[in-house]
Amino acid sequence: MRAVQRVAWLAVVVMAVGVGAEAGAKRHVVYFSQTEGFRHGDGIAGVLGVLKDAAAKENATIEVEECTDCSKWTPEYLGKFDAMVSYGGGELTKVNPPLTDENKKALIEFVKGGKGFVAIHSASYVCPGTKWPEYAEMVNSVFVSHPWSQKVRMIVEDTKHPATAGLGESFEVVDEIYAFNPWSREKTHVLISLDNESVDPKKGEGVRKDLDFGIAWCHPYGKGKVFYTALGHGKNVWAEERFQKHLLNGLSWAMGDLAGEAPLGTDGRPKK
Numbered sequence: 001m002r003a004v005q006r007v008a009w010l011a012v013v014v015m016a017v018g019v020g021a022e023a024g025a026k027r028h029v030v031y032f033s034q035t036e037g038f039r040h041g042d043g044i045a046g047v048l049g050v051l052k053d054a055a056a057k058e059n060a061t062i063e064v065e066e067c068t069d070c071s072k073w074t075p076e077y078l079g080k081f082d083a084m085v086s087y088g089g090g091e092l093t094k095v096n097p098p099l100t101d102e103n104k105k106a107l108i109e110f111v112k113g114g115k116g117f118v119a120i121h122s123a124s125y126v127c128p129g130t131k132w133p134e135y136a137e138m139v140n141s142v143f144v145s146h147p148w149s150q151k152v153r154m155i156v157e158d159t160k161h162p163a164t165a166g167l168g169e170s171f172e173v174v175d176e177i178y179a180f181n182p183w184s185r186e187k188t189h190v191l192i193s194l195d196n197e198s199v200d201p202k203k204g205e206g207v208r209k210d211l212d213f214g215i216a217w218c219h220p221y222g223k224g225k226v227f228y229t230a231l232g233h234g235k236n237v238w239a240e241e242r243f244q245k246h247l248l249n250g251l252s253w254a255m256g257d258l259a260g261e262a263p264l265g266t267d268g269r270p271k272k
Contacts, residue, residue: 036090046238073103083116086123112222116254119228141180148177153198157268162258163250176233179207189262192216
């Protein structure tokens, strides 16, 4: 896509973010990027770049603030924002200063109270050692392994949702593909799933006996909304406009600014 077309496309996406806000008001988004253990540096920087580019456009309706300290999570701090986008992960109780029970409660109540939460890739791996059941329930996943790092084919189970509109019925991408346990199709609305014919699914058989590997999904959580995408291990993904749209429209949906139905328990995989 030419530079002029790229600017025009981003302008459309940015204008969409904030449709539900008061006229002239900006949506305030916090991007959480603190990690413990392995850090997806390229992916984290790639997402930040997408968000900052969107916020820097003329007539942009979002403002982005980066947070690298989970101890900041209080009702007062989070109350400034309309949504959190998170690529953070690891055992955050080991960072300094550490994640506390009060911080955990503040985030859960932030989302349940009506705000948006967008989790990306390793944001499905938070407090794996000490456990955080409320967070796992909110995101509907716990990362356990990445059996495949290769070119894979994805099935777009919902081609009408704003987060997946324009991706077609399927697409190929080179990425690190996660497997989750627990993960429940019944508790979420699956947007994208792995096409098992593009990989050796038995690599993940010890993880999921049903060989059902969700990649992106969304659902309500209390009065708020949650959007998760496992895509984006590296910067190659976030350099593509189709995935930038995937992220930004997922955020806009989570804030209630783009409409999109999310019936739970759907299975949009091709029937054999």
